[in-house]
Amino acid sequence: MAVKMKMIKKLGLAVVLVSLSAPSWAKISEFQLDNGMKVLVKEDHRAPVVVQQVWYRVGSTYEQAGQTGLSHMLEHMMFKGTKKLKPGEFSKIVSRLGGEENAFTTANYTAYYQVVGKQNLEKVMKIEADRMRNLVIDDAEFNKERDVVTEERRWRLEDNPRSKLNEQFNATAFLNSPARNPVIGWMTDIRSYQAQNLRDWYKKWYAPNNATLVVVGDVEPQKVLELAREYYGGYQPESIPKLKPQIEIEQEGLRRIELKGNTQVPSLQMGFHVPSLVTAENKREVYALSVLSSILDGGESSRLPQSLVRDQQIAAGVSAGYNATDRLDTLFELSGTPVNGQDIKEVEKALLSEVEKLKKQPVSRQELERVLAMDEADHVYYRDSIQAQASVLGSLISVGLPADTLDNWIENIRSVTPEEIQAVAQKYLTHDNLTIATLYPDGKDHSNIKAYTGRL
């Protein structure tokens, strides 16, 4: 038994979302404060624990050229003190409460969270609300933290050729859309930020009417609302800038890049431009694309592992993925690594031939049933984590989707027909709409240790 539980992780929220639709035991209470801040509460009384998350509608797709990564840098600075708290004190308070905390930035949003015993919800709400409007960005603290972020970039990107490939692939697939921006930012952009850029970015986006509070755990919704009013309700709303459309131009022919890197094994990443649940004119196309993604790579019985890894034995690993809940138009992606002795071009051909099959032949009822069974089961398993439940709600609201999107998800997936899957494959998964990025070994010695170079 190899480790086979990759499904949830692979598609990120797109798949977590699949697993959610809400039965009766998962009621969501939705409120809005007078200042425009949204509040979502979901009760889960299994343990005396609660998670608070605050989501801001700002991320790398909100950024301009030359200042990529600003949202992520600001996420780091949010731990560096307010008018009331010293740098690092926020984390020390949470730690002393026995809490877990962190924050994350994506293309679509920036979010902060704490998991604590339920008796401590008010304490973390107080300090989270404080840093919504009272952040202090000190020059010296900023300079140090910028060094931390450059170390983060070295660790994630510079010494990791596959991550680099992904970054450059993305910037090739998207020419004018800010979806091309790396979340962490280009190194020169990171190095050129000034503290004032961060202060401006904070002022621009961190306001109650650009934020969503999500609380999941052993709580009563009305009590949470009262606390939210007390701590977040006093802030005035701000005028939030309206983003320019920056809609990606139509792709009119194949794009291809190569990257040479410190790797022994080549790999490739491909993507077709597709709409998301936010941008699609016809939402049914999104459901069809989601099912299509699972047909290709949802579980070990799906087509890519079955065909490329087990039957043809040309790939060591393959995957397909689709972020159905991106704020902007997104990509339907495929990737693969050859087994030893196989040409990466053969892997590319085989992946594209699976795409062609989907266009020519409708998928079978059995395949559809399997996808549905996995989605329905995932949507129970997923309730084992209060964090995951909160994250799905926050991510939906932050891209402008309604909280009940998920209540209807399984039903929508269930109604997808083989013809609809065929139709989206024919419409979107085309040669002229495709970007391919390939990583090749650079052939250099990177080390004084003798790597194995013989036959495998």
Added chain:
Amino acid sequence: MKRFTALLIVCVGTLLFSVQASAGVDIKTWQTSQGSKVMYVHSPELPMLDIEVAFDAGSARDGKQWGLASLTTTLIGTQTPTMSEEEISQKTNALGAKIGGGVDRDMANFSLRTLTRESIFKPSLELFKESLTQSVFNPDIFNRERQRLLVALKQQQKNPSEIARNEFWEKLYGNHPYAHPVSGSVETVKALKLEDLQSFYKRYFVASNATISIVGNVTMKEAKAISENLLQSLPKGEKPAALPEPQPLKAAMRSVIEFDSSQTYFRQGQIGVKRGDPDYYALFLGNHLLGGSGFGSLLMEEVREKRGLVYSVGSGFAPMRVAGPWLSYLSTKNESAKEAEKVVGDTLEAFMKSIDDKHFQAIKDNLIGGFPLRIDSNGKIIGYISMIGFYGLPLDYLEQFPKIIESLSKEDVLKAWKKHIHPDKMVTVMVGQPT
């Protein structure tokens, strides 16, 4: 992008430690008639069930055939007398079940997550049972999976972080069975034969060498029936012999591996303690303060917050069947490597001299206040009970942990650290171009 990502330095289950008594994890335990140990917690809120089966069959049992345990674990459940590989994967997916497997130095473990709805529950259990106990080792699947593993191992040779990890274990454990990488090396995996896997399976995957853990929506009566049935067709067999005790280093050892990377990957440490060591509590508490609790810890404060040298830094014990390592780790741009090393050393030295009261109370508060979070899901609970069962820890381990933490003084912590931790006899590994 996260603000902080902890490096996973140890394997499944080993970082786990403790739980609030009052929140209560009511663990029941028994033996099956075949001699498997069973750990069970009733958790009826969600209509689902988790099972974990752990065998004392980790890579420490490889002998000279490094990668044997790992590849055997991969092959188990790929085929049975009645089902092909394709049928197994189709059935698993059609039930919405999750079947997984993993291996570390101490154990090979297999897991099932399934809904408890009648139409799904029984077939899921049968599928899990058959794939675990009736495994057929097909030569084609073996060759394919070995090739895939070789690709991964070849790739590891270009990954500075993996190189540092493997070098650290090798230098620290010398000839001990913990020394080699869990997945083996290109050369040793190439040499593995199908028959080797079959005999490893026969020797170690036996009922008396298994710990079965069950958490979810089944009654104790049902859990008893499930556990009795699950490994019924495995022979009773015998537990393997105890592993040798690793010998601590007699002198410091330093290994610098040149690597053309933008960062230097640093690991420094020594042999620590085994699971069940009475000093573990004091060592753990101290480490939590030194480098085990992210932004609450001294290393994070000194290396990252004060100096901006790293994105991630930390330290940890990995208590195992016999003494596992203690280590500190970080990665930083090559130019800062020596400076970062010095800060880590200075921080450790200062910590072992004295601990200030404020820090000490804060870290105790963190551990005690955080207990309910550690048992707030079935997924976490099964991790703990599987560990308690596998390592033979007392059933009230979770209940006792916060009480013992509460009772420890600064002096207890420093005494334990001085007894076990020897900064002048550590292994230091650097991969990169440290200057």
